Amino acid sequence: MFELSKEHEDFRAVVREFAEAEVAPHIAEWDRDAHFPTDLVPKMGALGLFGLVVPEEYGGADADFMSLVVAIEELGRVDQSIGITLSAGVGLGINPILTYGTAEQKQRFLPDLVAGRALAGFGLTEPEAGSDAGATRTRAVREGEQWVVNGAKAFITNSGTDITSVVTVTARTGSRQDGTPQISAIMIPSGTPGLVVEPPYRKLGWHVSDTHGLTFEDCRVPADHLLGAEGEGFKQFLKTLDDGRIAISALAVGCAQACLELSTDYARTRVAFGRPIGANQGISFQIADLAVMVEAARMLTYKAAWLKDELHLGRRSVAQVKQAAAIAKLYSTEAAGAATRIATQVFGGNGFMEEYPVARFFRDAKILEIGEGTSEVQRMLIARGLGLPA
Template identity: 55%
Template sequence: MPDFRLSEEHEALRQSVREFARDVVAPVIGDFYERHAFPYEIVRQMGKMGLFGLPFGAEYGGMGGDYFALCLALEELARVDSSVAITLEAAISLGAIPIYRFGTEEQKREWLPRLVSGENLAAFGLTEPGFGSDAGGTATRARLDEATNEWVINGSKAFITNSGTDITALVTVTAVTGETPDGRKEISAIIVPSGTPGFTVAPGYSKVGWCASDTHELNFDDVRVPAANLLGQRGRGFAQFLQTLDEGRVAIAALSVGLAQGCVDESVKYAKQRHAFGQPIGNFQAIQFKIADMEARAHTARLSYYDAASRLAAGEDIKRIAAITKLHASEVAVANARDATQIHGGYGFMNEFPVGRFWRDSKILEIGEGTSEVQRMIIARELGL
């Protein structure tokens, strides 16, 4: 039978990240959140800890770990703050891993050492203003100028994480590069370095949550990059990113579990401190049952992502399992954030309490990297419906 107990190495990592989140992130992140400011110093320290290199080989400066190690780190960070967690998740799952999985050796040598060290960040440009869940409707186009051997890119991308920081090095974008024999769009992936002429980053969004993370719309106006910046095979960009999203959904599930568990932590603490009718509110069965339900949800969602991560490590096809765990964990996060806010009463509506951030941060987990509706579509298709 499966054994979900952590190895000594994984447990040591979890404890290390838990202490970092508690001692370094928690005391200051509320201020960054209120100012909608990116926490560069926290990111720098995560880089020193090796967190950006967790699932990458030592030949590129990585830690030689696995995807499960990344998931554990994401859970512990999100237990305190999701902006920091999503910065790490997007930098690895969406930024560096496509280059690691599909890049040429030259591309890997050029970009990965800077990305796995946390010195630079990379972003993943898939979503467009007119096409959200319909990623196959990509309108951004790239034509190969044979005279100069360059791709010329025109279009825009929306809601792109880590795309406009001072340390963002590149964005990998999907673009229509032609037509397939059966008349469908040929979609390829192309690396666009930051600062390339014609590539502009719009001002950051005013967001409901994840307020200390970096999110922008991107515009490409006759952007020229070398033909060698093609990532993977021409015409395989969409398929490559679908594989990337399957893996990323496991990571988002881990982040969701962290938020859900953080809601339990804060609610238990508050229930012991807050008095009403002459006693701690934690003495009342209504509060006890609500927190018990929250803990049960977090526990089962954790087991789900542990299972998905172990299958990923074993090389199994995880499309259905990744959709299940992302769907379940994200809905658990929203439910726990709602209940934690209710337990805190009026204080749960105040930004000075972590559950206020948790509530604001939870909803995007049912939207980003595939909406709950998309996850249900995938599950149904995988069942043959």
């Protein structure tokens, strides 16, 4: 039977205590005001959350990927916005720099990102290039010792906070012999002339998460801000997304777990027709189904994280991790959506009221099926992994 190590469970308890003490008392107000709690980020850094998978030389803990999954799950159990702040901060902000950066780039950016003194963003999606990320229109032209970037990105997390230090973006830097675009990754520090951070979106959910569009107007950065090899940016970001899908799965597990706990407690105490509503099979069976979904989603997510750690040790293949990540992401995020619908139904009219957290989870859940690759993209990847024709 699969179970986490004692170290993982002890770590879970630490993160849960942090979330209950530092997030839970404030989250309703933050959500109502669409307030990004900048001062929470250094506290998360001090707890070691941003540096979990980062080597010690940059201030990290050099822990396994499973530890990050546990942290995201526990934060997501209290609030999804805070969970995605960590997930994107590590998976999309730190990870590309850690994996593909030069020694100088790592030394420049990673210590502050690990400590929570700064955040980094990941610019892939564009107004006309979402799931079809290869249709990137943002361009970067080499002029002497500079890259000149023009274009736009959409829905970029952690891109406009007071402590955002850099956004890594994909851009066309030329064409290949077959005419397909050559896409590279370029790091653009905050405050660079020509980088315009658009006003925050008015979103259905994730009100506490920082999300902006970005525009580049003759934005110039030094040539050494290229991340990895020229023309390899698209491949780099696809690999980054594989890890990100496991992280989003963990966020979805946290959402579903919260719905299970809230629904169970409410069904025990809410009285109708002279008895707790949980005594009615119409309610108890829905919550039982929810418990099954939570357990299945958690196991699929943990399996994907375990395979990721096994890959790091050379004992599994990239294809195995990619398939497991897509399966976990597809099931967990759709289960989270179903969990919020069940929880809202259990709460009845109260579930429609913002004073009850199930309403917030209901709003937050939908984006899980869209971000880091839609459910449709996951089904496509799973089918390809099974050997079905593209």
